[in-house]
Amino acid sequence: MMKMMQATNGRSTATLDTTSSAVPTGVPNPDSIAQLVHGFYADVRADPLLGPVFEKALHGQWDVHLQRLVDFWSTVALGTRSFRGDVFGKHMALDGVTPAHFAAWVRLWQLHTTRLFAPEAAQQLQLAAHGIARNLFRGYFGEAPSFSTDVAPDTRAP
Numbered sequence: 001m002m003k004m005m006q007a008t009n010g011r012s013t014a015t016l017d018t019t020s021s022a023v024p025t026g027v028p029n030p031d032s033i034a035q036l037v038h039g040f041y042a043d044v045r046a047d048p049l050l051g052p053v054f055e056k057a058l059h060g061q062w063d064v065h066l067q068r069l070v071d072f073w074s075t076v077a078l079g080t081r082s083f084r085g086d087v088f089g090k091h092m093a094l095d096g097v098t099p100a101h102f103a104a105w106v107r108l109w110q111l112h113t114t115r116l117f118a119p120e121a122a123q124q125l126q127l128a129a130h131g132i133a134r135n136l137f138r139g140y141f142g143e144a145p146s147f148s149t150d151v152a153p154d155t156r157a158p
Helices: 030-046 049-059 062-078 087-092 098-114 119-141
Strands: 006-008 012-015
Touching: 030 049, 030 062, 030 098, 049 098, 062 119, 087 119, 098 119
Parallel strands: none
Antiparallel strands: 006 012
């Protein structure tokens, strides 16, 4: 699945182990959502395009934000209702966001969800993320992004 978290320049990073033959979990559960969020955002932090935007916005408050993100994705994927907040308003307050940031974020999300979950579950998480990203993209740029319907089919061998 995923390699161990490792410290790099004082930051945690994770990389996907693309050589793993582990079978993805079928249905998201609290543990797999936490694993998804922590692994995904470790890669976001390490990404040369995305990392600086998140670091500037969070001012070193990653632990608190990661818990909010676990709550958010648990609410989206599991219906836990553990998240309350203004996702749109918080994101619209960020400066320097470009279409390339959205494409990178969606690409990383697709990699992580495909790696961790069975195809149907991965696709549902990808569709949810694309919907959120599409709404934020429209808020920033006034138009729909090109990735709005680009959820990749599963390409794993049966």
